[in-house]
Amino acid sequence: MKITVKLIGPFIYAAAFSEKEINIPEGSTIESLLSLVKLAESRPKVITRNGKAIAPGETLEDGDRVVISPLYSGG
Amino acid sequence: MLGWTGHMLRVNLSSRAAETETYGEEFAKKWVGGRGFAAKILWDELKPGIDPLGPENKFIVALGPIAGIPAPNTGKAVVAGKSPSTGGYGDGNLGTRVAEQLRRAGYDALIVEGKADRPTLLYIEDDRVEFLPADEVWGKGTYETNDWIYAKYGKSVGVLNIGQAGENLVRYAVVRSLEGRAGGRTGMGAVMGSKLLKAIVVKGTKAIPQADPAGMKKAGYDDLRRVHQIDKETGWSIQSTTGVLAWCNEVAALPVRNFRKTHHPDAWKCDGERLNNARIATYGCPNCTMRCGITIHDDEGRESELDYENIGLLGPNLEIFDLPEIGSLNYLCDDYGIDTMSGGCVLSFYADAVDHGAAPGDFRFGDAAAAKVLFAKIARREGEIGNILAEGCLRAARTFGHGSEDYAMQVKGLEVAAYNCKFIPGMALAFGVSPIGAHHKESWVITFELKQTSRDSYGPEKARKVIDLQRIRGGLFEYIVSCRFPWIELGWDLENYPKYFKLASGLDWTLDDFWTVSDRIYSLIKLFWLREYPRTNRRVDYPPAVWFDPANADTEGPIAGKVLDYDKYDGLLQHYYDLRGYDRRGIPTKATLERLGLAEEGKEAEAHSFLA
Numbered sequence: 001m002k003i004t005v006k007l008i009g010p011f012i013y014a015a016a017f018s019e020k021e022i023n024i025p026e027g028s029t030i031e032s033l034l035s036l037v038k039l040a041e042s043r044p045k046v047i048t049r050n051g052k053a054i055a056p057g058e059t060l061e062d063g064d065r066v067v068i069s070p071l072y073s074g075g
Numbered sequence: 076m077l078g079w080t081g082h083m084l085r086v087n088l089s090s091r092a093a094e095t096e097t098y099g100e101e102f103a104k105k106w107v108g109g110r111g112f113a114a115k116i117l118w119d120e121l122k123p124g125i126d127p128l129g130p131e132n133k134f135i136v137a138l139g140p141i142a143g144i145p146a147p148n149t150g151k152a153v154v155a156g157k158s159p160s161t162g163g164y165g166d167g168n169l170g171t172r173v174a175e176q177l178r179r180a181g182y183d184a185l186i187v188e189g190k191a192d193r194p195t196l197l198y199i200e201d202d203r204v205e206f207l208p209a210d211e212v213w214g215k216g217t218y219e220t221n222d223w224i225y226a227k228y229g230k231s232v233g234v235l236n237i238g239q240a241g242e243n244l245v246r247y248a249v250v251r252s253l254e255g256r257a258g259g260r261t262g263m264g265a266v267m268g269s270k271l272l273k274a275i276v277v278k279g280t281k282a283i284p285q286a287d288p289a290g291m292k293k294a295g296y297d298d299l300r301r302v303h304q305i306d307k308e309t310g311w312s313i314q315s316t317t318g319v320l321a322w323c324n325e326v327a328a329l330p331v332r333n334f335r336k337t338h339h340p341d342a343w344k345c346d347g348e349r350l351n352n353a354r355i356a357t358y359g360c361p362n363c364t365m366r367c368g369i370t371i372h373d374d375e376g377r378e379s380e381l382d383y384e385n386i387g388l389l390g391p392n393l394e395i396f397d398l399p400e401i402g403s404l405n406y407l408c409d410d411y412g413i414d415t416m417s418g419g420c421v422l423s424f425y426a427d428a429v430d431h432g433a434a435p436g437d438f439r440f441g442d443a444a445a446a447k448v449l450f451a452k453i454a455r456r457e458g459e460i461g462n463i464l465a466e467g468c469l470r471a472a473r474t475f476g477h478g479s480e481d482y483a484m485q486v487k488g489l490e491v492a493a494y495n496c497k498f499i500p501g502m503a504l505a506f507g508v509s510p511i512g513a514h515h516k517e518s519w520v521i522t523f524e525l526k527q528t529s530r531d532s533y534g535p536e537k538a539r540k541v542i543d544l545q546r547i548r549g550g551l552f553e554y555i556v557s558c559r560f561p562w563i564e565l566g567w568d569l570e571n572y573p574k575y576f577k578l579a580s581g582l583d584w585t586l587d588d589f590w591t592v593s594d595r596i597y598s599l600i601k602l603f604w605l606r607e608y609p610r611t612n613r614r615v616d617y618p619p620a621v622w623f624d625p626a627n628a629d630t631e632g633p634i635a636g637k638v639l640d641y642d643k644y645d646g647l648l649q650h651y652y653d654l655r656g657y658d659r660r661g662i663p664t665k666a667t668l669e670r671l672g673l674a675e676e677g678k679e680a681e682a683h684s685f686l687a
Binding site for chain 2: 008043044046048069070
């Protein structure tokens with residue numbers, strides 16, 4: 001299935017892309033998607049799926065838009 | 076007493092008198108500096124009901140015990156007075172060399188009283204105070220004024236100045252310093268203007284008193300390097316604050332079309348990625364190693380410094396997505412000395428009011444050329460519409476009528492910062508209970524709401540988080556007077572601040588000690604509001620009505636069909652009051668005041684309204 005991954009702020013430069021489609025097997029979880037995006041595990045992240053917060057272990061669906069952001073704090 | 080100079084400079088523009096006043100350790104430890112000093116001075120010295128734009132108001136510049144000392148990121152000053160936009164306590168902070176220079180001159184605060192008889196430049200060099208004519212730059216913008224000052228005094232002095240908006244008493248005029256950016260969006264530029272005070276220039280040559288100067292120097296410079304290193308490692312300043320724009324657009328928190336919408340397909344055109352690509356230079360405040368000011372060429376070829384708030388409110392909120400056009404609006408606001416946030420909200424409100432037939436004119440969303448013309452009119456209070464809009468959203472709405480107050484995006488008279496809380500209850504609360512009106516600097520909880528709790532929760536955990544952040548952002552950083560960015564954006568350990576405080580003052584305080592000071596200042600500011608508005612009640616802590624209006628709900632996207640719920644918001648507000656020790660009107664109880672050492676202030680407040 002195809003998942004659109006959108007990175008925010010400095011993650012764009014760390015992973016060397018801003019937005020792209022990633023093909024992953026049906027039934028993949030958010031963790032398996034994250035393993036394909038080169039971002040340090042130690043960096044705190046806010047991850048949303050179609051604009052809503054995602055839970056650990058959540059299963060993705062074809063066409064999902066996943067946004068991975070640093071933990072912004074509102075300036 | 077170390078860490079503080081123990082002196083304040085009081086200047087009267089009417090009598091052209093200057094006097095150095097001393098204060099003791101008890102005052103220093105109780106109020107620490109910055110916002111704490113300002114709130115206490117204004118409480119003690121202002122008569123209730125005075126005109127914020129009259130000579131009875133005072134303009135205060137206040138610094139803290141680590142202000143101006145090389146350490147992360149101490150080049151900031153607090154400017155304060157009774158707010159022309161809200162009628163309550165008002166302040167703001169800005170990056171400026173005044174922080175270091177005023178302390179080197181021997182003062183922790185400057186109190187300006189009265190009104191000059193002609194446009195004046197106040198020059199302070201150690202013990203020398205001069206009242207110099209500023210007629211030459213009266214009517215000029217802040218860039219030309221700064222250049223004029225630098226040509227006279229060199230670039231090492233500290234400068235605060237105002238543009239045409241401050242001179243013409245625009246209620247959301249700011250104070251500017253090209254050494255940093257702008258501050259005092261509660262109308263502190265208009266307070267300066269009302270006193271015919273065009274600029275303040277400060278030069279100091281003395282040592283800043285410190286308990287352990289060698290230790291402070293080592294820790295300060297080491298930590299400046301470490302903050303710089305963390306910034307490089309994380310890449311934060313590649314987009315600085317503007318990285319959050321794309322995220323807000325994804326999670327339906329971006330202000331679009333006067334906050335009517337929460338996201339827009341063209342928002343990417345003015346996001347942090349595009350801004351970084353267009354960057355021509357980077358600027359920072361004094362003592363900063365994680366510089367956040369990104370400049371681009373605007374559509375007239377001028378250099379304009381952008382951040383998230385001004386892009387959000389001058390861009391998508393006006394349905395303008397072209398960065399050079401946004402840069403141009405930002406440049407004009409900076410030059411006129413108009414607050415970019417309030418300026419953006421005022422124009423978006425006007426476009427919305429025209430759209431709804433509530434206001435005269437043909438201004439429409441997306442019209443950058445017309446927006447430029449309007450800012451020029453506002454800065455000079457030119458014509459009927461320039462004059463109405465110079466009053467801010469709330470007063471303009473009361474003039475226009477037709478229910479437009481519901482979509483005047485403000486709290487207590489101060490326009491909302493660039494976060495659309497149509498369905499973000501905790502952040503709506505943060506705006507609602509901010510002590511100066513709808514400013515994001517006090518508390519910002521959106522990522523907490525999405526990541527660590529449920530977005531649709533109105534539970535006490537959100538009220539608790541708002542208070543925790545108020546203690547740090549609106550408390551510690553505003554009275555110790557240091558930029559919050561190393562902590563908030565790079566995770567710089569909060570425990571570093573008691574460390575700096577100890578090196579400066581010799582006092583061994585815990586963070587809990589600081590939180591008590593934070594709570595004391597917040598409570599005193601509440602009493603200030605109560606004294607000005609004796610019939611105040613919890614309704615003043617509500618965000619704009621349109622965020623509760625089902626007809627304003629998104630029709631698609633992540634929060635389709637959802638808006639804030641009145642009853643639930645009121646419950647969240649009560650959680651906040653309960654945790655703070657406030658009564659049902661949102662006023663600190665007698666017990667709370669006594670616990671915070673405010674019994675005397677409580678007695679004074681009691682003369683204006685009963686305390687529970």
